[in-house]
Amino acid sequence: MNKIINLEILLENLEKEYEMKKKKIIEEAKVEYEKTLEKYRREAENKGEEEAEKIIEDAKRKADLILRKKVSEAELNAKWILLKEKEEAFHYIINRFLEEVYEQTYSNISKEIFFWHLYRTLKVLNVEKCNIRVSNKTSKLVDKRELKEKLKADGIKMKISFKNDDNIDEGAIIEALDGKLKVNCSFRELVAKDEDLIKRVLNEKVFERTR
Amino acid sequence: MMEKKAFKAIIELENRKKIEVEEIIKEAEKIKKMAEIDGKKVYEEIVKKKIEAGKEEAKKIILEAEKRGEEEHKKIMRKAEEEREKIKENIKVYEKDAIKEILETLLARWRE
Numbered sequence: 485m486n487k488i489i490n491l492e493i494l495l496e497n498l499e500k501e502y503e504m505k506k507k508k509i510i511e512e513a514k515v516e517y518e519k520t521l522e523k524y525r526r527e528a529e530n531k532g533e534e535e536a537e538k539i540i541e542d543a544k545r546k547a548d549l550i551l552r553k554k555v556s557e558a559e560l561n562a563k564w565i566l567l568k569e570k571e572e573a574f575h576y577i578i579n580r581f582l583e584e585v586y587e588q589t590y591s592n593i594s595k596e597i598f599f600w601h602l603y604r605t606l607k608v609l610n611v612e613k614c615n616i617r618v619s620n621k622t623s624k625l626v627d628k629r630e631l632k633e634k635l636k637a638d639g640i641k642m643k644i645s646f647k648n649d650d651n652i653d654e655g656a657i658i659e660a661l662d663g664k665l666k667v668n669c670s671f672r673e674l675v676a677k678d679e680d681l682i683k684r685v686l687n688e689k690v691f692e693r694t695r
Numbered sequence: 696m697m698e699k700k701a702f703k704a705i706i707e708l709e710n711r712k713k714i715e716v717e718e719i720i721k722e723a724e725k726i727k728k729m730a731e732i733d734g735k736k737v738y739e740e741i742v743k744k745k746i747e748a749g750k751e752e753a754k755k756i757i758l759e760a761e762k763r764g765e766e767e768h769k770k771i772m773r774k775a776e777e778e779r780e781k782i783k784e785n786i787k788v789y790e791k792d793a794i795k796e797i798l799e800t801l802l803a804r805w806r807e
Binding site for chain 1: 701704712720722723726727730735738739740741745746749752754756759760761764768771772776779785795796800801802806
């Protein structure tokens with residue numbers, strides 16, 4: 485009877501041992517399953533973040549380019565608008581200048597400028613004789629005697645004759661070498677010669693002036 | 696006779712259980728294999744999700760840049776318009792000064 489009981493206990497123990505072994509195998513497999521999944525999760529997090537970071541960095545570069553492009557375009561447009569406006573303003577002022585330069589208000593300074601313009605042109609030409617055709621409205625600005633005296637004082641011997649010419653709108657035309665050489669001396673010409681300088685001055689002292 | 700029977704019972708049990716263990720080992724192997732398959736799936740899903748989030752963030756960054764670009768553009772153009780108006784006003788107000796400036800510039804240029 486005892487032997488039978490012992491056998492039953494033995495079989496029972498053996499059964500339990502095997503069941504435990506089975507359970508352990510399954511549990512270990514499950515633990516390994518979780519570990520493997522966790523490993524993939526970690527790798528995926530790193531990889532995903534790395535990829536996302538690349539995309540974001542690329543977007544930041546593109547965003548910077550977009551912003552810079554927009555700003556450059558605007559700056560270029562703004563410059564163009566202002567340049568156009570200044571160019572129009574310059575032409576307007578020059579036209580007003582050419583209208584006003586012969587008025588009484590500015591006659592002293594206009595006279596002086598015209599004197600120096602004629603004098604220096606004649607000095608450079610340095611010819612024996614020349615004819616100066618003067619427009620009617622410029623004629624009042626030309627002090628013939630003073631001009632001749634200044635040339636003489638500087639040792640320049642030059643025979644000069646003056647003649648009023650209705651065909652000339654403003655200023656004067658110096659003719660030398662029997663009409664082969666002609667020099668246009670007018671305020672329009674003066675302004676054209678120094679256009680850049682005048683633009684600079686007007687820009688600084690008038691166009692961009694703050695009140 | 697009795698001992699022989701007991702021994703047989705033990706052997707039978709052992710054999711049966713060994714078969715069961717082998718099956719369990721196979722099942723465990725399947726679980727491990729499933730871990731690789733599921734792991735790869737999870738990997739792909741997470742990476743995809745992260746990339747999508749990155750793309751969304753990138754889209755926001757680009758949109759923000761475009762918005763800021765427009766604002767900057769408007770700001771610069773507004774300033775240019777103001778300067779343009781100022782030039783127009785200055786010409787009206789300082790026309791006589793401008794003529795004087797030209798005369799003085801020409802005089803300084805030509806006077807010896």
